[in-house]
Amino acid sequence: MGICHSYAPDGRCISLLKxxxxxxCIYDCSYCINRSSSNVRRARFGIDEVVKLTMDFxxxxxxxxxxxxxxxxxxxxxxxxxxxxxxxxxxxxEKFSGYIHLKTIPExxxxxxxxxxxxxxxxxxxxxxxTDEGVKKLAPEKRPETIRLSMANLRRKMEEKAEPTLRTKKxxxxxxxxxxxxxxxxxxxxxxxxxxxxxxxxxxxxxxxRVYYSAFSPIPDASSS
Numbered sequence: 500m501g502i503c504h505s506y507a508p509d510g511r512c513i514s515l516l517k518x519x520x521x522x523x524c525i526y527d528c529s530y531c532i533n534r535s536s537s538n539v540r541r542a543r544f545g546i547d548e549v550v551k552l553t554m555d556f557x558x559x560x561x562x563x564x565x566x567x568x569x570x571x572x573x574x575x576x577x578x579x580x581x582x583x584x585x586x587x588x589x590x591x592x593e594k595f596s597g598y599i600h601l602k603t604i605p606e607x608x609x610x611x612x613x614x615x616x617x618x619x620x621x622x623x624x625x626x627x628x629x630t631d632e633g634v635k636k637l638a639p640e641k642r643p644e645t646i647r648l649s650m651a652n653l654r655r656k657m658e659e660k661a662e663p664t665l666r667t668k669k670x671x672x673x674x675x676x677x678x679x680x681x682x683x684x685x686x687x688x689x690x691x692x693x694x695x696x697x698x699x700x701x702x703x704x705x706x707x708x709r710v711y712y713s714a715f716s717p718i719p720d721a722s723s724s
Contacts, residue, residue, distance in 0.1 A: 500552075502562060507598055508620070508676040508708070513563040515598065516556050520544050520582060524570030528627070528638040530686045532718050533570050543572070549585045554593050564598025564620075565589070571604060579607035579615070586618035600676070605641075605649040612653065613673075616660070621676035621708070624650050629697045633687035650705045653678050657706075677708035685715035 503517045521543035522533040556562045572578045582601055589595035601619040615622055628634050631643040660673035684694055698710045
């Protein structure tokens with residue numbers, strides 16, 4: 500947990516409360532400190548705790564929004580459901596008008612992703628690594644084609660919601676800040692040119708607002724620490 504800086508769709512630099520709902524995870528991605536085989540101390544926030552923390556920080560003007568991510572607990576749908584519920588309570592029960600960025604889990608149901616878009620300003624699906632080969636080697640439980648399909652479905656949903664409805668003649672609210680992604684760089688042997696080629700393809704194929712890069716940091720003895 501911490502406070503990070505990001506940019507809103509209008510270009511403003513804003514402070515966000517960045518929270519991992521849990522560092523428990525069913526996946527064993529070799530580049531992640533929170534992989535299932537890593538002997539790290541596990542923790543998990545409850546939905547009420549995240550809502551309260553966010554509102555407390557927001558009311559004190561420490562933050563202007565929430566960036567919520569999570570390890571995968573038991574199943575993608577269970578985890579995504581909890582993150583969506585946090586956003587729903589903030590918007591509908593707390594009348595939170597700040598910025599919300601939700602990480603979206605590729606294999607979660609279309610219904611949950613649609614609900615996420617109703618409450619979040621931006622959604623993001625991590626591409627994980629620059630190449631399919633890298634994902635298959637370092638995150639073998641994840642499927643690159645499933646990740647891309649999820650990004651494509653999210654793009655289609657955004658395009659669908661961007662059209663004015665026949666009844667109201669207005670656009671429905673759905674993740675007005677668009678979608679973004681993040682990739683780990685340095686975990687495999689992909690060249691800078693290869694990374695930029697992948698990024699260009701992602702921008703073009705899925706109309707991303709931004710590709711974020713996270714430098715790989717080797718994890719010494721993570722399985723026995």
